[in-house]
């Protein structure tokens with residue numbers, strides 16, 4: 085936030101900076117650091133959920149739900165591949181990261197259910213609403229607890245931010261994903277996953293059966309969440 089402020093006083097434009105980063109910023113806006121990038125993602129998805137709530141059009145709902153699922157899947161993946169492992173290396177208390185990882189799994193199960201359904205289907209709106217509430221809770225924990233703790237460490241957030249941005253571009257189907265990932269000294273975890281740009285572990289099953297059997301084991305969690313926010317599950 086503070087880093088994003090345009091300081092008119094320090095309008096220094098050194099030639100070395102503009103030559104290297106200006107070219108990049110035309111195709112991919114470079115965030116200030118890892119936390120700023122992740123927060124920007126959170127905000128974007130929040131805006132999409134708000135748009136979903138307001139619309140009555142099934143076509144629009146379908147497009148928004150798809151976009152929400154894609155944004156969240158990519159966001160969760162770059163956190164799991166890059167940010168969480170980097171944070172694990174510098175934080176003593178790993179409980180927050182363990183919980184965040186479990187919460188991601190819950191969100192992915194719900195995302196798979198939404199992706200395997202459509203706005204006309206029973207409970208579709210409820211699923212999107214529950215996902216929205218679930219993500220709100222998760223984001224609050226990241227932004228109020230995890231990020232401030234990581235911010236206090238010596239983790240090179242700028243470098244991690246570059247890695248996140250590069251991987252995000254790759255997963256979104258744009259850019260070559262080469263910048264940043266090669267930088268050593270960080271988590272080095274990004275190489276764990278396939279470089280094909282395929283989303284892994286997100287349960288992107290489009291078939292009818294796929295998502296249900298996958299989500300079976302966390303059905304209890306999802307039902308409890310639904311109940312918690314006043315939505316009773318199907319039966």
Ligand SMILES: [Fe+2]
Pocket residue numbers: 122126159163223226
């Ligand atoms: Fe996040």
Ligand SMILES: [Fe+2]
Pocket residue numbers: 160163184188222226
């Ligand atoms: Fe997260």
